[in-house]
Amino acid sequence: MKPFLESLKVFFVSLRLTVVLLILSMLLVFVATLDQVNLGIWAVQEKFFRSWVVYWTWPKLGLAIPVFPGGYLLGGLLLINLICAHVFRLSFTWRKVGLQLAHGGLILLLIGELLTGIWQRESFLRMDQGETKSYSEAYTAVELALVDVTDASEDQVVVLPEEWLARRPVTQHPALPFRVAVKAYFPNASVERRRGAGPAAGVPTATQGAGVQLAVNPLPITYHRNERNTPAALLELIGTEGSLGTWMVSIQLTEPQRLAYQGRAWEIVLRPKRTYHPFSLTLLRFSHDKYPGTEIPRNFSSRVRLRSADGRDDREVTILMNSPLRHEGLTLYQAGFDNNDTTTILQVVRNPSWLLPYVSCAMLFAGLMVEFGLSLAAHLRRRRARIPQPA
């Protein structure tokens, strides 16, 4: 056993391993960058960086063959290599303090990226001028909301997540007087006005609500940067006395569909997944400055009123490009605008590890400065000792 552990140690502290891993990472990043032209940035991240192994699919056979180590594997091995080198090889001396610091910064950077991958959540907050919101919406994930709107002062909401729709069960919920059966779910589909002929084979039709006039046209899932998947589903609601009918829901049908059952009014809608926050924002004014006589944007900014649920905060804030609002562990960025500059779109990011890159940057810079500074000083000393300066 001992020789095996010993050889493992030798393998992992080796500088040669560092060089090989670095070259492999370089190739990975290069190929991934080129592949962005075909796949788009999100798919590339999943395929190359957030993966252990990169697969290549043989087009004829549809066979996925592992061809290259993925980002997690290379990053993980580099991390082990780096830590091993520090534990076993680089003993601490003052001469080496720069290297220790720089490598420490690198370790922190890698860990920070890993934590970001695990923890970071992104959503967006879209507000019209004057509107108040206390939730943000997901970019891709959707949810099915069934809302009891009978009481004018309070809504009762039951939310079913997307994964649930995709698995097609029949669900019974204590707050719902009916069961919900998913007859069909499409991760990406367009909704079109139904034309003379019947629907595509195998696709059920809606018998109630707005979907009666419409047909679902399933589409392949897209990974393109500028395209969005538009999920849709057909749901049958089943009460105690039998089926109430089939409804079509789609992210394209933004208006909730209404139904009355047992004396209560319900709304049903497929909407972007919401995250509620312990504060609300009101958009007071959105400004979009352009350079005179051009369409070149000079600045975007949103003046918002921030009110926390506990009443401790009630103030006005300006969120603008390069100057986000950090509040309650969230960071809100000016991301876009719409509707002739009357709607703002804020990006909402939760990343508990956001400070790590700042620390690691400082460590890297300081470490390299010390290391190269010391080398340069030693070099100059040697030169002065060796060659007499020409007069």
Next chain:
Amino acid sequence: MKRYLPLIVLVLALVYLGTTFREPHGRVGFDLGSFGRIPILLNGRIKPLDTVARTSLLSLQGRQRLVTPEGRSLAPGEWLAEVLYQPEKADTYRHFLIENAEVLDLLGLRPEEGDGGKRFSYAQVRARAPELERQGRLAEETEAQLRSPFQRQVITVRNRVVLYLRLKATLLLPDTTDPAGEIAAMTGLARPGLDATEQRAREALANRLTYMDRFGYFRVVPRTQGEGALREWDTFGAAALAALQAGRESRGVSAHAELAAAWRTGDGDRFNALTQELHRMIEAIDPVALRKGDFETRFNAAAPFSSSMGLYVLAFLLGVASWLGWTEPLRRSAFVLLAVAFAASTLGIAARMWLEGRPPVTNLYSSALFVGWGAVLLCLVLERMYRNAVGPVAGGMIGLATLVIAHHLSLSGDTMEMMRAVLDSNFWLATHVVVITVGYSAMFLAGFLAIIYVVRGVLTSSLDRGTRDALYRMVYGVVCFATLFNLTGTVLGGIWADQSWGRFWGWDPKENGALIIVIWSAVMLHARLAGMVRERGFMGMAVFGNIVTSWSWFGTNMLGVGLHSYGFMDAAFYALVSFVVSQLVIIALCLLPEAKWRSADSR
């Protein structure tokens, strides 16, 4: 003689730079210098007419020099005056660069009808202009990356013609014979109770002014309210329309109309007086605009970067010559030339910074200037330390190469652009962008030093042990420096991204390019430490660093994806490929067995 050579070279170089400050000559009796200094607003930036003239000429025909059909050479300012005020004459100037055979065929032109076989006048193009417009529209419907060479050229030529037509529509009423008279008559057309003829005349004039407002290229009348970069300016057409509606003479409008008339009638004194009047009018509203316009005109005329180009070539040649004989005087002279060229570039970059109110690097063009500047600075330091003429040779090469790249990038228009919202942050431009650009400089310098090592070693017997050691130490030191700057710059970029859109790292092509440079420098340092490469291997890796850096600098922009892409540049693509091939050849030379090196004996 030998002793005084560096001093003589210094004096000659300074005299040469001094001559670049001369005022250009032009039409006799017309103060074209003052005319060129009139500030206008174009693409959100206040700039002098001189800049409009030069950038328009570069866009139209790829150079600033223009020769009239009579064989007279025109300065850019005079050319612009002709286009703006006397278009019937300018229509005969051959200033449209058309090289593509299919486009020439489309326009019914033969190369031998053009100036130098490739430059044509509007008079020659006019008959087929509608067809050009139609083809341009067709081509534009194709996605940029998928366009054929013909489609790309059609769009380019169409845009050149449109630019010219817009210039013509900026300050002169279409089809006028009496610009000042027609504008002066406006006041009479504002009173109530016009008869039918007068009413028709008024409407016709309003239509022509609306056309000028919509189609005119730049804005000439500053409004009195607003400040600095936020002040709105009006086009001549809009200001004239407002005057027509108000029934009052607007001096900002009529002065321009009279200027056109003075040019057309050849009244130099009147022209000069009106130019001065326009200066005074703008100075009263926005004195900074006039001061900057004045400075920018001098900067344009002095053209410090093209002067540096010549000096870099000489520094390179003298440096190489010093390896053959007359070593010390030639080496010192080369150093002096490099220093003077560097000083001229520094002044040029500083001037741009003052004009823009920005840190040195704001776009691809200025990054090319700055990469060269940083590398030459390092070369000067190295030369002070090592005194072996390697500094002037490497500095001359990189300085020249980056200025040539910058020149080609300047052909697409004004190089001082307004920064889009997300980039509008002097703090990050000054830190992330500057640091990363210095990192590029150092990577290229290491690569070029290694090229000197390989070329001298393989092809000449001049690479002795001492030079070899010195070059190795230089490359190593510069790679360390590059690592520091590239790593810091890349992480700073991540922090900027975190600040502006909440993602530290987005795997955007430009970010990946920077990351690859960082990884490559890490590979070099660790491979050397592990003993996997020695001197020669390390040099080969440094040359490969040139490929890595050039890909990150330009290659990533050519992919046409991501937040950092500034458009697809196909001409640059071939240049990049040839550069990569040349570097591969040098690496192959470097890999030749030691015995095949001509310097093998001098070890």
